[in-house]
Amino acid sequence: MTKLGLKFDLIAFDADDTLWHNETLYAAAQGKLRELLSRYADGETVDQWLYQKEMSNLQYYGYGIKSFTLSMIEAAVELTEGKIQAAEILQIIAFAKEMLTSEVQLVEHAAETVCELAKSYELMMITKGDLLDQQSKLSRSGLGDCFRYVEVVSQKTQRTYEALLAKYRIEPQRFLMVGNSLKSDILPVLALGGYAVYVPYHITWAHETIDSQHVERDRYHELEHLGQLLPLIEQLKGST
Amino acid sequence: MTKLGLKFDLIAFDADDTLWHNETLYAAAQGKLRELLSRYADGETVDQWLYQKEMSNLQYYGYGIKSFTLSMIEAAVELTEGKIQAAEILQIIAFAKEMLTSEVQLVEHAAETVCELAKSYELMMITKGDLLDQQSKLSRSGLGDCFRYVEVVSQKTQRTYEALLAKYRIEPQRFLMVGNSLKSDILPVLALGGYAVYVPYHITWAHETIDSQHVERDRYHELEHLGQLLPLIEQLKGST
Numbered sequence: 001m002t003k004l005g006l007k008f009d010l011i012a013f014d015a016d017d018t019l020w021h022n023e024t025l026y027a028a029a030q031g032k033l034r035e036l037l038s039r040y041a042d043g044e045t046v047d048q049w050l051y052q053k054e055m056s057n058l059q060y061y062g063y064g065i066k067s068f069t070l071s072m073i074e075a076a077v078e079l080t081e082g083k084i085q086a087a088e089i090l091q092i093i094a095f096a097k098e099m100l101t102s103e104v105q106l107v108e109h110a111a112e113t114v115c116e117l118a119k120s121y122e123l124m125m126i127t128k129g130d131l132l133d134q135q136s137k138l139s140r141s142g143l144g145d146c147f148r149y150v151e152v153v154s155q156k157t158q159r160t161y162e163a164l165l166a167k168y169r170i171e172p173q174r175f176l177m178v179g180n181s182l183k184s185d186i187l188p189v190l191a192l193g194g195y196a197v198y199v200p201y202h203i204t205w206a207h208e209t210i211d212s213q214h215v216e217r218d219r220y221h222e223l224e225h226l227g228q229l230l231p232l233i234e235q236l237k238g239s240t
Numbered sequence: 241m242t243k244l245g246l247k248f249d250l251i252a253f254d255a256d257d258t259l260w261h262n263e264t265l266y267a268a269a270q271g272k273l274r275e276l277l278s279r280y281a282d283g284e285t286v287d288q289w290l291y292q293k294e295m296s297n298l299q300y301y302g303y304g305i306k307s308f309t310l311s312m313i314e315a316a317v318e319l320t321e322g323k324i325q326a327a328e329i330l331q332i333i334a335f336a337k338e339m340l341t342s343e344v345q346l347v348e349h350a351a352e353t354v355c356e357l358a359k360s361y362e363l364m365m366i367t368k369g370d371l372l373d374q375q376s377k378l379s380r381s382g383l384g385d386c387f388r389y390v391e392v393v394s395q396k397t398q399r400t401y402e403a404l405l406a407k408y409r410i411e412p413q414r415f416l417m418v419g420n421s422l423k424s425d426i427l428p429v430l431a432l433g434g435y436a437v438y439v440p441y442h443i444t445w446a447h448e449t450i451d452s453q454h455v456e457r458d459r460y461h462e463l464e465h466l467g468q469l470l471p472l473i474e475q476l477k478g479s480t
Binding site for chain 1: 300301302306307309310313314317318320322323324325326327329330333336337340341370371372373375389392393394407
């Protein structure tokens with residue numbers, strides 16, 4: 001399916017904090033949890049309990065808002081030593097529903113970049129999290145028609161990308177991934193022989209942080225914002 | 241990708257209550273919830289609150305154990321009018337973790353049927369629920385190597401199947417779906433022009449029940465158990 005004159009057969013985007021704001025949503029919910037629990041513990045203690053709980057629950061729940069909510073509830077019960085009231089737990093569930101239905105705030109330049117690229121390339125969204133929530137966000141974002149494929153995965157390792165490319169019969173060197181996580185979007189794709197564009201987001205969840213100094217610079221580009229993506233792809237087209 | 245001598249290019253299986261027991265797991269957890277709440281309400285009341293809560297939450301959470309757990313917590317707080325103790329809520333979370341890690345109990349004849357079919361056909365698992373949980377169950381089931389593809393979807397409508405078949409470039413008349421839900425596995429596939437094999441399970445979640453009398457009988461077969469699937473496929477091979 002190599003297309004004449006195009007350098008890539010498939011361009012894929014991470015979604016959370018690449019196309020739309022996401023970490024801000026979690027940070028806001030976490031702020032509300034701190035407030036809710038302020039008579040039991042200080043903010044830093046709440047943050048620490050929650051992060052520990054999220055990490056130990058990852059093996060059971062995976063990523064996404066439902067997992068985050070179950071971890072918030074568990075952390076809240078444990079750190080208050082069972083003193084939290086049932087009505088307060090309902091409030092935590094209300095935070096979740098608010099997150100799940102909140103307006104999707106697109107990242108700057110996301111809409112025009114994606115819609116313009118979709119005219120020439122097949123686009124895929126590759127994201128972790130809850131299937132239904134990600135589909136719902138894509139639909140609410142207004143970008144649904146620009147993506148030919150959506151893949152929600154439980155993790156983003158080299159094997160994940162390898163399996164996806166095999167499934168769609170795409171050569172790694174004809175594949176470009178765009179994302180805000182070095183660990184999940186960039187390194188595994190470079191390791192496979194694909195191209196990767198890193199567009200950092202202003203907040204990174206601690207679990208996704210990685211030391212960037214060892215990123216190989218071949219087939220790798222870093223941009224300040226998505227508005228620079230189209231010119232970069234044009235430029236890559238000219239290279240061999 | 242039509243294969244000489246084979247009637248189908250792709251055979252897909254539903255997973256929960258088709259390949260492995262699942263509804264029994266939910267029923268057991270629900271039994272524990274009834275027991276946990278027995279000093280607040282009788283069993284039937286608990287069942288009714290939970291089902292109502294699951295239905296109203298489906299739009300937010302979709303399917304799966306995490307959704308079920310959030311609904312159990314919400315139902316428990318509301319029906320006890322906030323009297324439930326935080327420690328009891330931790331018990332509900334413990335039910336969830338037990339469900340997520342319990343041994344996968346294969347349905348009778350599932351293992352030999354799937355492994356035998358995998359020698360000749362490309363097999364796919366198509367299932368609703370949580371991505372990570374379904375992948376984990378497939379891995380724990382020992383059937384992982386028999387399935388070439390796994391698709392976890394948020395719902396199983398005609399459009400869902402249409403999109404999947406388009407993605408894999410499979411003609412509906414070369415596709416066979418095997419499952420225990422008329423609503424999710426059988427009717428949408430028949431409507432598309434595919435083949436469907438219905439293998440009823442002894443419990444059906446109320447949300448999945450449907451009146452079977454209107455199922456069209458063309459390209460449709462009903463079996464008592466999976467042990468009858470290989471002979472049926474052999475027999476279909478002979479038909480035009």
